[in-house]
Amino acid sequence: MPRTQWRVCSVPRCPEYTRHGKCDEHRREAEQQRGSARQRGYGRQHERRFRPAVLARDPRCVCASTEHGHDDPCGEASVHADHWPLSRRELTDRGHDPDDPQHGRGLCGPCHSKSTAREQPGGWNR
Template sequence: MPRKPRTPCTIPGCPELTSGGRCPTHEREANRTRVTPGGSSYGRRWPRVRAAYLYAHPWCVLCGRTANVADHFPVSRRELAARGVVNPDAFECLRPLCTTCHNRETAKHQPGGWAAEKAPKAPPF
């Protein structure tokens, strides 16, 4: 049975062929620059904190459906850390949301990415 041809590394300009994604060299570089290698910037405690919070608060506060996202509110986790909050993952800094409401709220309050690039620029006055 024929195999799928190997594709180039996803880093622009890298000629290495891979079975998908980055080449081993660029994967090592990405892991070195990551806050917690193999994890996220939230750290190792976050999955337990999130699970405990959603167990204690099972319903979305906006629509009443089953919550599956522990959203930092009223400001983001990054802003809480910048303000010097000792524990930005404390229950009083979170709110339970369903995925639909979380995506809508994030798009509304943290516009970026494609939405920011396609938004019409205001004329300078």
């Protein structure tokens, strides 16, 4: 098991050491600000309509694996129904139904994390 190094919390001027990006106190604060999935708009329609339909249509990750020098899909098992090319927030702002499966794609965990980091710099609270 690899050892994780200790580092200073990523919140400016916080002197606490952590093995993660933020210390425990700042992680708790960020989670409270983020709110629950329901508070962020992921309700029953997302669970019953959007997610199952997207994962049934895309059982394998459709994200292009450009880091390996080609544009072929990753091909790992899809575990996330990702809103794409517009975010859930953008779809809602434009008057579209964010739970319509046509607005989604199936992604594996690593590709979803990379996409979120790239498309939502600064995280969910921006």
